Amino acid sequence: MRVFPFILCPVLALSACERRAVPVSMETVRGEDSPRQETWNAHLVLSAAGVPRLEIRSAYQASYERGDSAFVLMSGTEDPDSKRVIAVVYGEEGDTTAVVRADRLYWYAEDQRMEAVGNVIVDAENGRRLESEYLEWDDATRTVSTPGFARIHSDDFDGEGYGLLADEGLEEVQLSNVSGVLEVDEE
Numbered sequence: 214m215r216v217f218p219f220i221l222c223p224v225l226a227l228s229a230c231e232r233r234a235v236p237v238s239m240e241t242v243r244g245e246d247s248p249r250q251e252t253w254n255a256h257l258v259l260s261a262a263g264v265p266r267l268e269i270r271s272a273y274q275a276s277y278e279r280g281d282s283a284f285v286l287m288s289g290t291e292d293p294d295s296k297r298v299i300a301v302v303y304g305e306e307g308d309t310t311a312v313v314r315a316d317r318l319y320w321y322a323e324d325q326r327m328e329a330v331g332n333v334i335v336d337a338e339n340g341r342r343l344e345s346e347y348l349e350w351d352d353a354t355r356t357v358s359t360p361g362f363a364r365i366h367s368d369d370f371d372g373e374g375y376g377l378l379a380d381e382g383l384e385e386v387q388l389s390n391v392s393g394v395l396e397v398d399e400e
Contacts, residue, residue, distance in 0.1 A: 248275035248286075255287060257320070259352075266352060267327065268301040269318060285320040300327065302350065302381050310382045311337040311357075313348065325352040333359075337383040341367040345377070355381045363388065 255274035259267040271287035289296035300313040316331030327350045335343040335357065344366075345359040356378060363377040365386060374388030 248277055250276040257285075257287075264305070264307045265303045267303065269298065269320065269327075270300075271298040271318065272296075282321070283323065285322070287318045287320065288316065297332075298329075300329070300350075304382065309338055311335050313350070315348070326350060327352075335383065339367075339382060339384060341365060341383040341386075343377070343379075343383060350381065357381055357383075 252274040253272065255269070255271050257267075257269045257274070258265060269287060272289045273287065275286045277284055277286065287298045289298060297314050297316065298318040300315075300318060301309055302311045302313065304310040313327075313329050313333065313335050315329035315333045317329075319328040319330070321327070329348040329350070331346065333343075333345045333348045335348065337343075342365070343357070343359075343363060345361065345363040347361060348357055348359050350357050358379075359377040360375075362373065362375055364373040365371070365377075365383070365388070372388065372391050374391040376389040377386065379386040
C-alpha cells in the first residue's frame, strides 16, 4: 500500500500541469501588414449628389487600416489581360473627363484622393495624353499632379518636364524645366 501514494502523486501533478490554448482571433491570425478585406474583379463607383465622380476597375482590391490612416490598394494580377487598373474621372455634369491607367492605384477615402503608381497613362477627353510613373488626383480641387517627371502629348504640343500640376481634364497644364515641341499656326 505504500507504493500507491508515490505513483498517484506524480500522476496527479502531471495532470494538473496542462497547457492552456490561447483563443484564436482574426487579429492573431492576420498580420499587421495583412489587408482587412480582399476583393477580386473589383468595381468601385464614387459619386456626389447622384453624379459619378470616379469609377475604378481592378483585378484585385485590398483594404488596409494602419494606425490612423485607411486606404484601398487596387492592382492587376499576373494574368496579362488584367495587369492594369483603370480609373474613369467624371466632370461636374457626370461626363467623362479623363481615363487613368496604372499598375497600382491607392484610394484614400478620408482625403478623397487617389494615387496612381507605375506606368501611369492619362487620356483626357480633349485628346491630350499624360505619361508618368506617379500621379495624384485630388477630388476637392479637381487637379492632378506629378512631383517627378511627366510627358504630355497633344495635337499642338509634345513636351516633358517635372512637377506637373493640371486640372483633371488636362486643359490647363503647368510644368517646370520644360522641353518640347510646340506647333504654331501661321495665318
